[in-house]
Amino acid sequence: MEIFIQQLINGITLGSIYGLIAIGYTMVFGIIGMVNFSHGDVFMVSAFIALIFFLVLTTWLGIASVALALFLVMIIAMVLTGLLSWTIERVAYRPLRGSFRLAPLISAIGMSIVLSNFIQVAQGPRNKPTPPMVRDVIVLMDSNGYAVTLSYKQIIIMATTAVLLAVFWYVVQKTPLGRAQRACEQDRKMAALLGVNVDRTISLTFVMGAALAAVAGTMYLMYYGVVNFSDGFVPGVKAFTAAVLGGIGSLPGAVLGGLLIGLIETFWSGYFSIDYKDVAAFSILAIVLIFMPQGILGRPEVEKV
Amino acid sequence: MTTERWDTDPVLTVEHVTMRFGGLVAVNDLSFKAGRGDITALIGPNGAGKTTVFNCITGFYKPTMGLLDLAHRDGKRFMLERMPDFKISGKAKVARTFQNIRLFSGMTLLENLLVAQHNALMLASGMTIGGILGIGGYKAKEKEAMERAKYWLDKIRLTARADDPAGDLPYGAQRRLEIARAMCTGPELLCLDEPAAGLNPRESAELNELLLGIRESEKTSLLLIEHDMSVVMEISDHVVVLEYGIKISDGTPAFVQNDPRVIAAYLGVDDEEVETVEKQLDVLTGEAG
């Protein structure tokens, strides 16, 4: 029982991070029907940006309050990662819009290689351990020496995720930008004819996805306290799995999928074997795509003849 | 009532076919027969479920309920609702064309027609292994297939463009090529989904000629969906009318043309008028029954 609750807490924390990344996949897929392969690496870069600015703020500028530093770092990471994603869309994807179907995917894979290797060259191949940022934990239960803990880090992650999702939900549902996005999702040509600036809407979609990935990146850095240039691929694939599991194109689906993937992963590690936890994630991806490609909250696709 | 060919010697018997998509009933309890050697037209307003019927016949959809029985000239019978699509075309010999043309646009006309003869050629090539090693009669069979392709290219008057990619053809020629490709499978029943759509009057007349020629020389039965009434009335022997997935009329072109229900469905009438028409019909059918 204690293990169960502990894994539940860990799973929701991890799932929040996956959910934040998954939104980027699901929005881009929804609007231009493309698997943004480099999104996982954008997330990794955002963790590096967070790391760099955390160090700059705390050691160079001497900001003593970790909470303030983290908040500033998150904002900076969101802005810069958004800028990065905007540039990537502009340089590597926009020229290929309306081109052959494989071209954007190959370009995205190329971009993913570029990002991870760029970080490897610029920041070095080693793991980057940060000083622990938030240490405090709350002991929820303690029986027979096994303490169920809820750390402040986990509370911060869950709360931040919840607040951001609420803001994000508002933007997509209630603002003109969200309306333009949904219009482009339905029919890009028609939206353009009705005066929606499609290019700008798509760019902003990339920026929004990247900003959420940057939040995930900051949280990831804070939670694990270490980041490496190759950390984009596996969380990226897992977040994509989450997006598909929840029903690609659906925002609540992405969050739900993220939580499920996080829970499955932690419970698998807790009860079965930690060695095969990635095998489990990839297997779920394959099983979901094969047997329920519409996901949990997605709409089924009828084959048109 | 006179007995028609579709009653005595049907190539296709559709019995109580219903197709549901979730809550939507696209085809509701449809029964009709298509006569051997006939040109049967399936008509009806947009959204009447015609293409759905086609997709059920050719196996792209599995009907929710009902039977689809196909009878070959030699007496072989096939229960189409139980067969996967590629077997319906390969074994039961039902060929089809598509509403939005589906050619292999990056392949040449000749290649398009060779692909249509895949199953025969595959057998001749000893499932590829014999063909690669150069044993078996693959070479001769391939030549035969080329001859057949040439025959159909002549028929659709596109021989000169045999080595051009199919995607380069003008629209009307693409329609003809799709029919030729379907015919290369040697079908017993050919289903054409709006073959005259987008054709100009001259092309449309040519199409009529082609279809009549197919019936004449190949003895293939035709089932077609068509909006162009000139085509329907001119070449078809039998017309089935659908509206909202329900059959509203079935008979010779002349009979259907004068059926008040068909007129109502096509011209649109006020609700009250429908009621009066229906009353009249009830009286009529009541008298008949």
Added chain:
Amino acid sequence: MTAPVSAKPREGADYGKAGKDAILAGIIAFGIFGPLVGLKTEQNMSNELIVVNDMVSALIIVAIVMAGRFLLSAFVFPYMSQRGKKPTAANALGTEKPDRSKLYARLGLVLIFFYPIIVVSLVGFQGSLKWVDNFGIQILIYVMLGWGLNIVVGLAGLLDLGYVAFYAVGAYSYALLAINFDLSFWVLLPVAGLLAAFWGVILGFPVLRLRGDYLAIVTLAFGEIIRLVLINFRELTNGSAGISSIPKVTLFGIPFDASPDGFAKMFDLPLSSAYYKIFLYYLILLLALLTAYVTIRLRRMPIGRAWEALREDEVACRSLGINTTNTKLTAFAIGAMFAGFAGSFFAARQGFVSPESFVFMESAVIVAIVVLGGMGSMIGVAVAAAAMIGGTELLRELTFLKAVFGPEFNPDQYRMLLFGLAMVGIMIWRPRGFVSSREPTAYLFERKSVSGSLVKEGHG
């Protein structure tokens, strides 16, 4: 950064606008490279992470970006839009004149055939090692893998991002069977191919009804699963440590070693590992040519035409009685078989296999080669393999750059970075790859290439 070129009637460069573009690009570049390059995280003596200021490098990059952007805005875009207005005659028509690619292919083949002899005569036996092994063999392995994957991606139009899994199956099959059962390479080559084909069918079967990017992602997942199993199934595969001392290939029983009945002693030649390398070169050349030959023959068979028809339109295929399941499975199996051959060759050449060699990046590289080469085109794939693999290998040789950038500069680490940039660049420059036209498989009067713009690329 492809801001639309201003539609001014005036020809020539608009320097004001170009300058503005350059400044904007500079600001963006500073936002990205400023922190990521200019602020380097490093561990100090007491293992604490600190930030080291390296703004000079960042500013150099920003300057390069600005200059590049200025040149693009001022000269390249106006020039391209000028050229774009005059479509060439070849573009307007769907068919293209048969080019001289056949002649080039023959010339290339002759060159490849004599390559080791040329190298040896230029730099001697010891000097040839690097050029035959790192360039010749390495490139040919990727040519073979590219041609094998070309069957799946280029012909059948099924995007497989887990192709490296079959390469791994081939490599591990040879490694394990050769060590445990003491069988020779020549016996195990077909066995490895068959095992890989078998796995091709196993993994192919569940994914057949998927289309588009989903198929790509599931094959990626399968590829990763196989690699993770290789890492974790330690009893069989020795985990991440890999399997070493895998037997070498013999020339019909003659080993390449210093033993009395070794190749060198037998022919009374001085001992040198160059013989083995040259032998391996011809072996992989033979295997690659086998792949090419089989593919060319298959394309003219009904199955090959069915693959291409499948790529063009799957629904139409089904309406013509083609069993698309079997057709896709054969494509998967045959493509996997060639990867299996290449894998067993790889294991024999390296003498060592570990899961490290079969990461997703390898699959991505092979897919990139196929797509960059022009899907379905064998010559294009070979050229792409030579350019991408040879080009990145060449980077290792650029030691003179150390003189420019200082002794700790290691050109090798830029290999994959440049590879990725090349992938993006080539896609933007030629989305259909180097060779975009398609050769028809049969003709009545004359053979005309089909323009790439008409050829579909499949939905799977």
